[in-house]
Amino acid sequence: EIILEENQESTDPLPSWNDGKTKESIINFVTKATTEGHPDFIKKEDRIVTTDNDGTLWSEQPAYFQLFFALDRIHALASEHPEWKNKQPYKSVLENDMKTLMAQGEKGILEIVMASHAGISTDEFASIVKDWIATAQHPTKKKKYTELVFQPMLELINYLQANEFKTFIVSGGGIEFMRPWTEEVYNIPKDQVVGSSIKTKYEYKDGQPTITRLAEIDLIDDKEGKPVGINRYIGRKPVIAIGNSDGDLQMMHWAESNSIKNLQIYIHHTDSTREWAYDRESHIGTFDKALDEASQKGWALVDMAKDWKVIYPYELKD
Amino acid sequence: EIILEENQESTDPLPSWNDGKTKESIINFVTKATTEGHPDFIKKEDRIVTTDNDGTLWSEQPAYFQLFFALDRIHALASEHPEWKNKQPYKSVLENDMKTLMAQGEKGILEIVMASHAGISTDEFASIVKDWIATAQHPTKKKKYTELVFQPMLELINYLQANEFKTFIVSGGGIEFMRPWTEEVYNIPKDQVVGSSIKTKYEYKDGQPTITRLAEIDLIDDKEGKPVGINRYIGRKPVIAIGNSDGDLQMMHWAESNSIKNLQIYIHHTDSTREWAYDRESHIGTFDKALDEASQKGWALVDMAKDWKVIYPYELKD
Ligand SMILES: [Ca+2]
Ligand SMILES: [Ca+2]
Structure with a gap:
């Protein structure tokens, strides 16, 4: 059997990712996880992916x-x-x-x-x-915010879903701020969106039920709150956790404590031309302690400038 | 094309349900919801089912x-x-x-x-x-508790899932009490189980992450708490809501307020021989106000004694 070079390229599940260590480690993990009989095979119900949103699936500068x-x-x-x-x-x-x-x-x-x-x-x-x-338009990019999602991450989500991973957003952002658009933009159902929340109150007035949003914090789904949110909403540990900042480190540890083989992916904002370059010193998306740990532990570290052919979907159309 | 009578019977999606108004109303609803072009067609992402557990999917007497x-x-x-x-x-x-x-x-x-x-x-x-x-064994039935689930409800869940409804448990029972076994018993994934919860705390000790269960209420997923839980965990209103007591009435109202066509199903415990008979006066599973409203509004009302051929799965094997 001859497989043509063209054919291989046309079936690349991550076409906006440059070949290299990062892409390879992701594809290797997924291939083993879905190969029955392989020691690293993962049962479908355990194929849980949790991904951060701000700075991981879309940009977060100059402010969330x-x-x-x-x-x-x-x-x-x-x-x-x-x-x-x-x-x-x-x-x-x-x-x-x-x-x-x-x-x-x-x-x-x-x-x-x-x-x-x-x-x-x-x-x-x-x-x-x-x-x-x-x-609404982004102040400097002059694009709609949903145009500022990362094309390579859309491909990654799609690739994981095609391999029967259940993809969840686990974000410090507001759960009810995300749900109205994440389904359409990321193909992630509302019930697979975990985020920070405020308390709510149910009332039945004149035969009309209403849930009112109260000015009281319920869950801050960041740092220690991420494993708490994962436990609350998902009830099992992820096998793939994806993030971009120190606020995701606890989620990475939670995935790491899974008895099932697991993968940590960190997005490193290194592209000051196409996106923004920031890490240790940034107030938004501080990536310092986690950058050290990712390097020490050999977690997949996405170098946006080097690993991604394009950043935003609209670049494909230009 | 000739369809044999036998063939029709063998493809009955609810074989443990007696023919009649209740069964018919369920099958009619599902058929329309899944028929493209039908005015009552429901898009897949909107096919949300929320079902109570105690007294709806399994027994709840003489105590939860x-x-x-x-x-x-x-x-x-x-x-x-x-x-x-x-x-x-x-x-x-x-x-x-x-x-x-x-x-x-x-x-x-x-x-x-x-x-x-x-x-x-x-x-x-x-x-x-x-x-x-x-x-553990039930004190009077002398069966394991998971043997005391309702065979007709297992068939209903399976039928709804086969028609691409996403089935959620929404129970006053503890979320972490249900998740360890609901997947195996009901084929409902852990992340589709909504229940009452206590607060938790994440800690990272000696490189080992732990979530500890605290003696503090988080959510009482009953009565007004059911729509709150549905909003928190699912983020959209159900099109099918199933329950057995006044504690489900708010969930029924929440489904009723859906702009999409919706169905309410109430299980009425009428079988003192095979299960237990109780409603208005019972302390467990009080079915009083909701029984009136179900009758007034013509909601599907399952008469366990009349509508169900068998109650428990083990009856099929006897
Ligand atoms: Ca982030
Ligand atoms: Ca109940």
């Missing part, structure tokens, strides 16, 4: 995209809140004064997030997110 | 099976807790004095549940549940 959503929402709600003009942290948002906003630290950001994410029904919130994501 | 687990666990732990001999509610458990235990109300039961379910790692807890469910 969900923060842009929150800021836009504060602007949209300002007419109902005349007092915000003279009240921090709202004042700085309305004056587009990011420096003053950031100077207020986590407490200020949390107040903005709660004011923009709580107090309405889950149905209303989903519809607001849908409208925003369909139209 | 999870309570028997808790009591057995208190006995097993007693040697480590000599003080329990003289301390309620433990004393009554160790003396098998159910009357005194029940007289202590919810607070007593909660203490028993926490003492028997918390303070250990999720891995340990899963293994304890697995061991218990593999060996």
Whole structure:
């Protein structure tokens, strides 16, 4: 039997990935995991993949995209809140004064997030997110946010799904901020999206049931919260964990503690031309302790500049 | 083309269900939902089924099976807790004095549940549940608890899955009590099991990650908690909701508020010979307000005595 060179290339499951150690380690893992009789074969029900979102499936600079959503929402709600003009942290948002906003630290950001994410029904919130994501543009890339997903990661998700891995997002981002669009963009069903959440309340008024979003934290699905979220939503340890920052390290350890063969993949933002280059010193997506550990342990380390032929799907069409 | 009568019968998707209004309404709903072009066609991603567990997929008399687990666990732990001999509610458990235990109300039961379910790692807890469910016997039926699942419901789950409905358990029972065995018994994956939960804590000790179960309530997945749990875990409204008590009514309303065509199914325990007969007056599985509403609204109401040829799978083998 002769297999033509062209044929091989046309069936490359990861066409936007350059050949090399990283691509090879992923394909090797999947091939063994799906080869019956192989010592590293993994039963279908155990083929659990957990992937971070911000900085792993889409960009996260110059700020988490969900923060842009929150800021836009504060602007949209300002007419109902005349007092915000003279009240921090709202004042700085309305004056587009990011420096003053950031100077207020986590407490200020949390107040903005709660004011923009709580107090309405889950149905209303989903519809607001849908409208925003369909139209809002990234401040410097001048693209819709969902155009700033990583083409090589779309291919990886598709490749894993084709090999009957069940793919879950496990993100510090808001679960109800992601669910309205992740299905369409990543082909990941809503019930396979794990994220940070606020508490909710069910009420039945005039024969109409409503779930209202409360201004109270439920789960922060980051760092120690990631294994907690995985245990809560999935109930088994991943065999493949994918992330880009120190906030994913606990998820990597959780996968590592799986009695089943497992793979850790870290995305390293090394491409200052096509995307952004940042790691140890960055406030967003800090990749420091985990970068050391990934190197020590020989985890798959994706060098975006070297490993990826294209970054965004629109580059394929240009 | 001639279709033989025998052939038709052999392909009955619900062979343990007697023909009649209930069976017909279920098959009609599924047939329309899966017929492309039909006005009641439902897209695959929207084919969400949520089913209660206790009293819906398996029996729940003379007490929730999870309570028997808790009591057995208190006995097993007693040697480590000599003080329990003289301390309620433990004393009554160790003396098998159910009357005194029940007289202590919810607070007593909660203490028993926490003492028997918390303070250990999720891995340990899963293994304890697995061991218990593999060996423990129902006090009067003298069968393993997993033998007391309803054969007609296994067929219904299988029928819905074959028609590409995604089946979720949404139960007041403990999520980590169910997950160790629901996959094998119901063919429902762990991540499609929603239940009551306690809080957990992730720690990384000596390079070993552990999630510990804390004696603090997270979600009570009953009544108002069911739509909250559905929203948290699934992120979309069900098109089929199945339950047996007033505790499922809010889930039924949540399904009813779906903009997509939906079906409510209630199991009515009417068979005092083969199972148990109870409804309005029962403390377990109270079916009163919901029985009225099901009748008024014409929801599918399964009369166990009349609609089911067999109750338990072992009857088929006898
Ligand atoms: Ca990230
Ligand atoms: Ca029930």
